[in-house]
Amino acid sequence: MTTTGRAADETTDPGEESPGGRGVERGTESAAETSNGAEKSNGADPADDSAADPGTGRLAILRAARRAFTQRPYAEVTMRGIAADAGVSASLIVKRFGTKERLFNTVADFGPAADRLFAAPPADLGRHLVLTMVRLRRENHSDPLLRVVFSLGNMDERTLLRERFREQVTARLAGLIGGEQCELRAELITGQLLGLGATLSLHRPGAGERATPEQLADLYAPALQRLITGH
Secondary structure, eight states: OOOOOOOOOOSOOTTOOOOOTTOSOOSSSOTTOOOSSSGGGGTOOTTOGGGOOTTSSHHHHHHHHHHHHHHSOGGGOOHHHHHHHHTSOHHHHHHHHOSHHHHHHHHTOOHHHHHHHTOSOGGGHHHHHHHHHHHHHHHHTSOSSGGGGGGTTOOSTTHHHHHHHIIIIIIHHHHHHOSTTHHHHHHHHHHHHHHHHHHHHHTOSSHHHHSOHHHHHHHHHHHHHHHHHTO
16 A cells, blocks of 8 residues: 555544544444435445446545555544545545545445455355455455555554454354354454455566456465365
């Protein structure tokens, strides 16, 4: 990942909400909820990268927001800084996502990615995970899960990324695969998915980038499938 190098010299921008301590919603309410001109008004789910249509700046906003919120404390992130990194206006971010708090919750929402990653029965899940992971990366020019790694070691609002990841990805996967030691197996599977994403990013450009999703699945999926079935 690259950083913008932009100084956080202000903490209140149009559409931002004061952190107020932790200041980030932790309930079961969807992180994609918006109001008064945010993207819910036109039927789009702001957490779903695949819903973006080209030319709107939406994916650029999400990528910039992921960089900002994972690399810096919540209070230091500004809507103007995200807008500058994304190459859009701060007012466009407000229009699409509402407030800084809602944008952060969108970044912390792994649900839409998990929906696509887990859309296969356990017998076919290993190959499906690799194919979907690679395709999501290439469709959106970003990894659907890797941002959680940048929350490690931080005890501020970024802990919400880890909490959501455990709930929406790891725990959901454990319930899907079932069986003996399903929680441990799910943790190891998600670790391998994060490792795949990190490897593809680290060696870009490289052989992994040139390989087709099917070639990567042929090599990587069997180990995942053994963890999924437990044997």
